[in-house]
Amino acid sequence: MKPFKIILLVLIIMGNLLLTGCWNYREIEKLAIVAGVAIDKGTNSRYRVTVEIVHISQGRDAKPSSRIVTMEGETMMDAVRNEISLSGERLYWSHAKVILLSQEVAREGIAKIIDWYTRDSETRTDVKILISGEKTAGEILERGKGVTEEIKSFELNSMLDNQKSLAKAPKIDLFDFLNMLESDGTSPVMPLINIRQADSKSVLEIMGTAVFRHDKLIGFLDGEETKYLLFIKNKVKAGVLSQEEPGEEGTCPVALEIFGNKTRLEPLVSDNNIEFKVNITVTTAIDEIEGSENFIEDKGRIKLEKDSEASLKAGIENLIKKVQTDFGVDIFGFGSELKNDKPKLWGKLSNNWDDRLKSLKVTVIPKIHIRNSAVLSKTIKVKD
Amino acid sequence: MTLKKQNAVKENNKDNMAELNDLLLGSSLEENIALLRNIFTNDETLVFRRFQNRNIKAVKCCAVYFNGMIDPQIVNKDIIQPVLSSDLKDGIDIHNLPEELQYKVIASGNVNLENQLDQIVSSILYGNTLLLIENCEKALIISSNGWETRAITEPESEKVVRGPREGLTESIIMNITMIRRRIKDPDLKLKFREIGSKTHTRVCICYIENVASENILKELEKRLDQIDIDGIIDSGYIQELIRDAPFSPFETVGHTEKPDVVAAKLLEGRIAIISDCSPSVLTVPYIMIENSQSNEDYYNNFIYSSFNRFLRTISFVLAVSVPAVYLSIVTFHQEMLPTPLVLSISASKQGVPFPSFFSLLVMLLIFDLLREAATRMPTLIGQAVNIVGTLVLGQAAVEAKLVSAPVIIVTALSGILTLMNLKLIGAVIMIRFLFLILSSILGIYGYIFGVIAISLHLLSIRSFGVPYMLNVTTLKGHNWQDTFIRAPWWSMKLRPKIIGAKNLVRQRTKKTGGKKTG
Structure with missing residues (x-):
């Protein structure tokens, strides 16, 4: 009886393991790894999905290259699974880096599109999301050419990762976007991607911001404006502030390298009136002086600081004015700041916050501190 | 002694020495010789050397010994020659002749009078010389054993860069000598016993009184008493016969070939079992952490030693995990890898026909084949095995696209990591295959099941009442001093708990040599 019991036990364990096990088993070399996906409106069906695989x-020195596949479907999931009928492969989404959306789709609202991407277990929400500045999103993957990498989506990914030292486009992961979309008092934004013709090559360029009201695209900001937006959102970690100073021989451009920035939004509430103070503290260093003016000694330096503060203030105020008049959405997050600071007041105001925003008074108080002048302590003196 | 009795002896001596128990020697020299001849029939190495004293012809003797078991020098110079040439008094009494010879004539170090036949037979077998005397019912047993032994060399399995090079040998007396030279204290106790109904192997329990736990000693003696086997050829027999957790791949009785290791373990309160004809001394209790301890750790700088010990500990974990985790990741959890790594692994696996599990299993088996082949192989042929192993199986297999390069890397890594803990090698190989099979079925999930199972097993077994994972599962500072790290000697004031609980304080050094500065 005893050996019989042992055999039975072994059979039960093996059966359990072998019949239920191996679920989701796939060899790594059989995967069709998706690098990026572009979503457009379809011709016959609702979605036209272009993936870069x-x-x-x-071979020993084989470099990975990319393959573009386009498919259509009534739902996102349907479109994605239709790929099997095109090439027999099931797409593997865990390593996808970017989602590109066409303006057409974005103007209709993108919540329904990103639902699949957020819900599915294989896809990840740390994927970066962009708006195509071209007619469709698919052509970015089809026409565009990577400069450093063969796979365009990976290049877009590293371009966005390095935006932190340029600050001309926001870097928005899908979960960032969802957070902005679902939170009170902040309207979502997205980086903008274009194809630029350079030496007869179509290179990719990420510059500017797409502005959303709820989940619908309503307009764009250019690169400079994006920088000011990022200043208000406290997202500037590095970058360049260019300043033109009057000098003896015409204007003298100076470049300040940003080493750090701290922005604090401060709601000032009095009776029924709400004002915002934007305190910006930037640490910079002189990295370029195209002239012989002396900005290194106290007098010149203080003047330079004052002038760049003034132009920063002007740029930010212009941006706020433009957003207030053109878009009327709170992409800066004033509303959520107020909610954190004065939750009771926010409860009363949240219903017509967008209207209030249009006339919200914002005072910008920039403070630029020049730390050093890099490795040169003088300007270059040109002599005979 | 009657002929009947002799016949009885003749019939039974093949089966049991115990039959000789109540037999005594007779007084006739020739009868006694015949008796011994009967016991050792068909054994021509037994030598009967008859001789008599020069002066008194009545003193007839016969030296009985085994050729090869004795030192001829002792037999010739210290036994035969003195008896031959001694000036015995004329009026010698036959009754005190044995005592006379014992006290005044024979020059050997250890001489006993004996008339019990079983004692006589066993002492001849140990290499003593028996001196039978005419008309005397007692014989002299003179210690004269001497045989060729292996010189003291450094053991191949436990080489050190720093520390004593001496290794234990097959001679129990030499081994005891090497231990006693390190612990010169009357508290060092050596309890002898014989195990093996045919081999009569001498086994010595060695411990330090007032340090070793009495309960463990009692338990050990009980287990040794229970052994009833025909022979002990190596201490490995005893190891398996007395161990706890008999089905576990982990050793619960330690073994070493280094006398310094034995001495250090004795000082910690452990008990050593020295077995004749075996260079491995067993130590109990044996706990998990001893697998990754090396004697060199205690002689080198403690920071360096701690680092080495950390490497050994981690390498046990990695050796069993690397193939299983690799397999889980490439077949189930590709999302866990960074994208460039996915691409390069995928590229190296393109065109390889076998599934990952199969190629890993085969490569690990091949590694074990090579290891086993190289162990038994003469050194010169071993080089050929190396070449075949590295070139043919490694490079050629990758180039022929039979296995992918990462599989080779994982196998090699796992193999090297296995060799870091030689004492755990058996356990590592088994667990590695177990983990590999589990993760081929359930991925990381299966691997975690395996880890849990092994952890439960390790935490549940004991060695002589001491938990096997002693000091690993604790957070108290003192218990950590000799586990994953090796604390400096000046801070290790206590013996390990439980094992050395009887006399915990081992060090009362007040101050270290110099100032404690950076």
Whole structure:
């Protein structure tokens, strides 16, 4: 009886393991790894999905290249699964880096599109999301050419990662976007991607911001404006402040390298009136002086600080005015700041916050501190 | 002694020495010789050397010994020659002749009078010389054993860069000598016993009184008493016969070939079992952390030693995990890898026909084949095995696209990590395959099941009442001093708990040599 019991036990364990096990088993080389996806409106059906698949060839020095596949479907999931009928592969989404959306789709609202991407277990919400400045999103993947990498989506990914030292486009992950979309008092934004013709090559360029009301695209900001937006959102970690100073030989451009920035939004509430103070503290260093003016000694430096503060203030105020008049949405997050600071007051105001925003008074108080002048302590003196 | 009795002896001596128990020697020299001849029939190495004293012809003797078991020098110079040439008094009494010889004539170090036949037979077998005397019912047993032994060399399995090079040998007396030279204290106790109904192997329990736990000693003696086997060829027999958790791949009885290791373990309160004809001394209790301890750790700088010990500990974990985790990741959890790594692994696996599990299993088996082949192989042929192993199986297999390069890397890594803990090698190999199979079925989930199972097993077994994972599962500072790290000697004031609980304080050094500065 005893050996029989042992055999039975072994059979039960093996049966349990082997019949239920191996679920989701796939060999790594059989995966069709998706690098990026572009979503457009379809011709016959509702969605036209273009994916960039990493194509890995055999051989010792083989470099991965990319393969573009386009499919259509009534829902996102339907479109994505239709790929099987095109190439027999099931797409593997965990390593996808970017989602590109066409303006057409974005103007209709993108919540329904990103639902699949957020819900599915294989896809990840740390994927970066962009708006195509071209007619469709698919052509970015089809026409565009990477400069450093063969796979366009990976290049877009590293371009966005390095935006932190340029600050001309926001870096928005899908979960960032969802947070902005679902939170009170902040309207979502997205980086903008274009194709630029350079030396007869179509290179990719990420510059500017797309502005959303709820989940619908309503307009764009250019690169400079984006920088000011990022200043208010306290997202500037590095970048350049260019300042033109009057000098002896015409204007003398100076470049200040940003080493750090701290922005604090401060709601000032009095009776029924709400004002915002934007305190910006920037630490910079002189990195370029195209002239012989002396900005290194106290007098010149203080003047330079004052002038750049003034132009920063002007730029930010212009941006706020433009957003208030053109878009009327709170992409800066004044509302959520107020909610954090004065939750009771926010409860009363949240219903007509967008109207209030249009006339909200915002005072910008920039403070630029020049720390050093990099490795040169003088200007270059040109002599005979 | 009657002929009947002799016949009885003749019939039974093949089966049991115990039959000789109540037999005594007779007084006739020739009868006694015949008796011994009967016991050792068909054994021509037994030598009967008859001789008599020069002066008194009545003193007839016969030296009985085994050729090869004795030192001829002792037999010739210290036994035969003195008896031959001694000036015995004329009026010698036959009754005190044995005592006379014992006290005044024979020059050997250890001489006993004996008339019990079983004692006589066993002492001849140990290499003593028996001196039978005419008309005397007692014989002299003279210690004369001497045989060729292996020189003291450094053991191949436990090489050190720093520390004593001496290794234990097959001679129990030499081994005891090497231990006693390190612990010169009357508290060092050596309890002898014989195990093996045919081999009569001498086994010595060695411990330090007032340090070793009495309960463990009692338990050990009880287990040794229970052994009833025909022979002990190596201490490995005893190891398996007395161990706890008999089905576990982990050793619960330690073994070493280094006398300094034995001495250090004795000082910690452990008990050593020295077995004749075996260079491995067993130590109990044996706990998990001893697998990754090396004697060199205690001689080198403690920071360096701690680092080495950390490497050994971590390498046990990695050796069993690397193949399983690799397999889980490439077949189930590709999202866990960074994208560039996914691409490069995928690229190296393109065109490889076998599934990952199969190629890993085969490569690990091949590694074990090579290891086993190289162990038994003469050194010169071993080089050929190396070449075949590295070139043919490694490079060629990758180039022929039979296995992918990462599989080779994982196998090699796992193999090297296995060799870091030689004492755990058996356990590592088994667990590695177990983990690999589990993760081929359930991925990381299966691997975690395996880890849990092994952890539960390790935490549940004991060695002589001491938890196997002693000091690993604790957070108290003192218990950590000799586990994953090796604390400096000046801070290790206490013996390990439980094992050395009887006499915990081992060090009362007040101050270290110099000032404690950076």
